[in-house]
Amino acid sequence: MRRGGKHIFVRIRALDELDDLPPPSPLPLIRFCGARGCKRRARPGGRHCSGCHAAAVRRWREAHRHELAVRRRDAAASRDDDARARDSARAKLAMALRRGAIQRGRCVDCGATDVIGLIADPARWREVVWVCREHRQAELERRRDATAQRAADAKQAAWYAERTRALAAIELLPPAEWARLHALAARGPAGTQLSPGAPLYVMNLVRVYKASFDRGEL
Numbered sequence: 001m002r003r004g005g006k007h008i009f010v011r012i013r014a015l016d017e018l019d020d021l022p023p024p025s026p027l028p029l030i031r032f033c034g035a036r037g038c039k040r041r042a043r044p045g046g047r048h049c050s051g052c053h054a055a056a057v058r059r060w061r062e063a064h065r066h067e068l069a070v071r072r073r074d075a076a077a078s079r080d081d082d083a084r085a086r087d088s089a090r091a092k093l094a095m096a097l098r099r100g101a102i103q104r105g106r107c108v109d110c111g112a113t114d115v116i117g118l119i120a121d122p123a124r125w126r127e128v129v130w131v132c133r134e135h136r137q138a139e140l141e142r143r144r145d146a147t148a149q150r151a152a153d154a155k156q157a158a159w160y161a162e163r164t165r166a167l168a169a170i171e172l173l174p175p176a177e178w179a180r181l182h183a184l185a186a187r188g189p190a191g192t193q194l195s196p197g198a199p200l201y202v203m204n205l206v207r208v209y210k211a212s213f214d215r216g217e218l
């Protein structure tokens with residue numbers, strides 16, 4: 001008994017001495033590639049190693065090459081259309097100014113009379129905003145901010161639409177699939193469990209549903 005007591009005392013002393021040492025740094029988390037039969041390490045933040053990821057991207061591009069080509073063509077065509085429309089709007093404004101149909105205004109910021117006209121929408125080229133050189137940059141920045149805000153709003157709306165679609169589709173899954181996706185969605189950062197109402201839970205759920213769908217598992 002005495003020996004046992006002494007033993008415990010020594011161990012506590014040893015622990016106390018360890019308290020003065022810096023805590024050990026956490027072990028680096030090694031994750032392996034999720035591809036079947038692959039033994040390499042996953043990319044940071046990714047599920048697969050860089051080789052398997054690149055191969056998956058190649059396969060996806062190959063499978064979607066027709067859509068991608070159409071999208072590229074449409075984008076190029078609409079860029080050309082935009083440029084043409086802007087040129088035409090500027091030409092119309094210049095003509096209207098020469099004919100006196102439109103008068104130059106004053107700078108919207110400072111009231112200066114040495115101004116240039118900014119056309120926001122080529123289809124409504126008569127709605128010109130007049131700015132001096134000094135305030136042109138400020139006006140362009142305001143427009144860029146407004147455009148960025150619209151893009152962010154559109155992205156948000158697209159996410160909500162996708163979320164609604166995915167959640168509806170998940171409800172129609174067979175019970176086993178439904179449970180599997182919900183179990184994956186509950187995995188929070190650093191081993192925490194998320195509750196079904198948490199925003200991150202819903203994001204996870206939609207993400208794992210999409211990933212399973214893209215892999216053809218559903």
Ligand SMILES: [Zn+2]
Nearest residue numbers: 033038049052
């Ligand atoms: Zn791999």
Ligand SMILES: [Zn+2]
Nearest residue numbers: 107110132135
């Ligand atoms: Zn000005």
